[in-house]
Amino acid sequence: MPRYARSEREALADLMLELGPDAPTVNEGWTTRDLAAHLVLRERRPDAAGGILLPPLRGHAERVRLRIAARPWPRLMDQVRRPPAWSPVSNPVTDELANTMEFFIHHEDVRRASPGWLPRDLPAGLQAVLWRRCAGLARLALRRFPADVLVQAPGYGALSVGRGGEPVRVVGSPGELTLFLSGRQRVARVQVDGPPALAGQLRGADLGM
Template sequence: MPRYARAERAALADLMLDLGPDAPTLDEGWTTRDLAAHLVVRERRPDAAGGILLPPLRGYGERVRLRTAGRPWPELVGQVRRPPVWSPLSNPLTDELANTMEFFIHHEDVRRARPGWQPRDVPAGLAVRLWRSAALLARTTARRFPADLLVQAPGHGELTVGRGGDRVRLVGSPGELALFLSGRQRVARVQLDGPPTVAERLRTARLGL
């Protein structure tokens, strides 16, 4: 069975080593070192990883991330590349589900922060998994958008979310939709149709978990 999460992880680790710890990413204010530390904490420090989603734990989680970021760069990237098998997020039973979109998006966070980037072709199986993740993102992050949002991935499926009213249509490949719906609207290569003011509101909305 293809291991898309493992492949995206390996490609990201290779790119990080190639670019070094101070390369920019799409995550505002973060370098590749910051991103690598985030990924290590997410998988290896469940006591601190809760701060990613839970505001009361955010301060503690950030302190742990900053300490983690101070490790030697090869060691830090090595921990990104080789996750612990005991982690709830990276063990053989959960890795594909928990990490395929996570590492695809963060791989693109590094790729698309560089000049001259171009979208890449992804394997058909990876596109299927990214569409499932994009559809889930649409249902969770755009469900309160003040319009009918029709999300379409040609060849994969479509769904409608939002509170109704004006209609906006968002069309793209599964990977581009995953990037858009995770808050990377400015770099996602998608087609957005609808009333200009509503479409612009979607382009600038705070999306993502």
């Protein structure tokens, strides 16, 4: 059985090691060092990881992340590459479920911050896994969007989310839709059709978690 979480993790670690700690990422204001610290916090500091999603805990999470980011770069990259077996999100039982989308997205965060990037030709199996994750991601990201949004991945499926009104259609491969729905619209290669105002609003919406 393919281990996409592991392969995306290894590819991301290799790329960050090649580019160094000060390379840009798609995440505004974050370098590769910032991203690496985020990943280490998420896997190794459950006391602070809740701050990734919960505003009341964000201050503590950010203080922990900054302390992690100050570690020597080789040590930080080793911790990204080799998560602890006890981690709630990266143990052998949870790794594929919790980390395939996470590491795919962050791999692309680094890849697409460099000039001249091109989309990868992803394995069909990875595309299928990402599409299965897209349903939950779309419902979360578009729960407040003031229109019906039809999300289509040709060859994989379609789903409709939103709050009603004039429809907007987003078409792309599962990988590109994953990036779009996680708030990376400016680097996601998708087609957005619908009323111009709504299409523009969707392209500029804050869809990240």
